[in-house]
Amino acid sequence: MKMFHGLSAFPLTPIDSQGNLIKDALEAFLTRIHEAGADSIGLLGSTGGYAFLTREQRQHTVKTAVNHIGGKIPLIVGVGALRTDEAQALARGAANAGADALLLAPVSYTPLTQEEGFEHFKAVARATDLPLCIYSNPGTTRFVFSDELIARLAEIDNIYAIKMPLPADENYAAEIEKLRAATPDDFAIGYSGDWGAKDALLSGADAFYSVAAGLLPNQFVALVRASQSGNQAEAERINAAFELLWSLFKAHGSFRVMYVITDLLGLATIEPPRPILPLKAEVRGQIEDALKVLEELSS
Numbered sequence: 368m369k370m371f372h373g374l375s376a377f378p379l380t381p382i383d384s385q386g387n388l389i390k391d392a393l394e395a396f397l398t399r400i401h402e403a404g405a406d407s408i409g410l411l412g413s414t415g416g417y418a419f420l421t422r423e424q425r426q427h428t429v430k431t432a433v434n435h436i437g438g439k440i441p442l443i444v445g446v447g448a449l450r451t452d453e454a455q456a457l458a459r460g461a462a463n464a465g466a467d468a469l470l471l472a473p474v475s476y477t478p479l480t481q482e483e484g485f486e487h488f489k490a491v492a493r494a495t496d497l498p499l500c501i502y503s504n505p506g507t508t509r510f511v512f513s514d515e516l517i518a519r520l521a522e523i524d525n526i527y528a529i530k531m532p533l534p535a536d537e538n539y540a541a542e543i544e545k546l547r548a549a550t551p552d553d554f555a556i557g558y559s560g561d562w563g564a565k566d567a568l569l570s571g572a573d574a575f576y577s578v579a580a581g582l583l584p585n586q587f588v589a590l591v592r593a594s595q596s597g598n599q600a601e602a603e604r605i606n607a608a609f610e611l612l613w614s615l616f617k618a619h620g621s622f623r624v625m626y627v628i629t630d631l632l633g634l635a636t637i638e639p640p641r642p643i644l645p646l647k648a649e650v651r652g653q654i655e656d657a658l659k660v661l662e663e664l665s666s
Contacts, residue, residue: 368498370441370468371528371555372573373406374591376580377414379625380428381635388427392635394435396581401440403584406574408432411445412470413507414578414625418447419640426460433465443500447472451487455494462495469495470530472502473510481516492523500528504559514549521550528555530576533563539570561587561621562613565606568594578621579612582628586661608664611657619646627654 378400381392400408410432411417411425420428429444436442444466446457458469471491473484492499501520505511512520512529520526534542539558546556557574558567564575568591580587590609593601615624623639623646630636631654638645646654 368468368527368553368555370407370443370498371500371557373575373595374580374588375407375409375443375557375574375576376400376403376405376584376587377409377412377576377578378581379629379637380411380415380417380420380424381629381637382416382420382424382640383637386421386424388424388431389635389637390431392629392637393428393431395634397432397436400581400584401436403580403588405440405580405584405588407441407443407467408436409443409445409470409576410466412502412576413445413472413504414581414622415445416622416640417445418474422453422457422460425457426464429461429464429466437465441467443468443470445470445472445502446491447474447502449474449476451490454487454491458491458494458497462497466497469497469499470502471499472504473508475508475510479510481513484510484512485516485519488520488526489523492526496525498525498527500530500555500557501526502530503532504530505532514545517546518549521554527553528557528574530574531556531558533558533560533567537563537566539563539567539572543571561609561616564590565594565602569597569599569602578616578625579609582625582632582634583661585665589664605664608660611653611660615650615654615657619650624654627651628658631655631658 378396381389444461448454555573559576590605
């Protein structure tokens with residue numbers, strides 16, 4: 368399915384101190400992504416802070432996005448929640464608002480078994496007719512999909528894709544080959560973890576789901592297109608300009624860094640949801656340095 372191919376950019380969800388969506392800021396994020404030529408927008412992913420938001424905040428965000436840019440670029444909406452019935456309600460709400468696809472992470476407090484994961488995904492997938500992408504994010508959910516579970520889920524009619532974490536051994540080609548052998552031909556295999564974009568796409572991944580592209584879409588689109596075309600030298604050159612940002616993502620968490628970038632770019636002055644704290648001034652200076660390198664890349 369085309370919407371699960373290429374670059375999916377994940378913006379923050381700009382919420383003010385009173386808990387209200389900052390409509391103008393969200394629309395600015397979405398316009399930048401669309402104009403840069405990304406293939407889809409990942410709304411309310413981890414970068415979008417979905418786990419910190421109420422159902423009402425999430426539904427308002429989806430409706431605002433659809434009204435602003437629906438039909439111009441596919442909107443893939445995250446519907447992860449602790450309870451299956453809540454995730455189903457979020458899925459129906461997204462579908463009714465006009466979302467194009469869903470992204471589901473196995474959010475949990477009590478660790479889920481593989482069978483519990485299967486039944487959860489099956490129930491949410493069947494709540495709407497929208498295509499759904501599996502979101503494997505063990506760093507936050509602590510849930511690891513077995514190869515068998517991925518194969519079972521890929522057989523469900525409207526589950527068309529998976530968003531994988533970067534492989535620990537960095538052997539993308541072997542993992543992609545293994546997943547392709549266990550899933551239908553039209554099942555799309557994508558990755559997240561921005562510093563792995565170049566290698567994942569050069570190894571044949573169908574998609575990349577990016578944090579940085581939510582605020583720096585022009586530079587990340589350039590990285591993705593070079594990698595997709597097999598131009599390793601150009602991909603290496605562009606990736607080198609991102610290296611300082613990648614180191615900051617790894618050191619402080621991309622979620623925290625993105626809030627500083629939003630302010631430095633003059634798009635909005637917002638803080639992460641508590642208990643997440645804003646980064647300190649010295650880190651802000653390092654992020655500013657990283658942006659200067661990327662500005663030179665796009666000039």
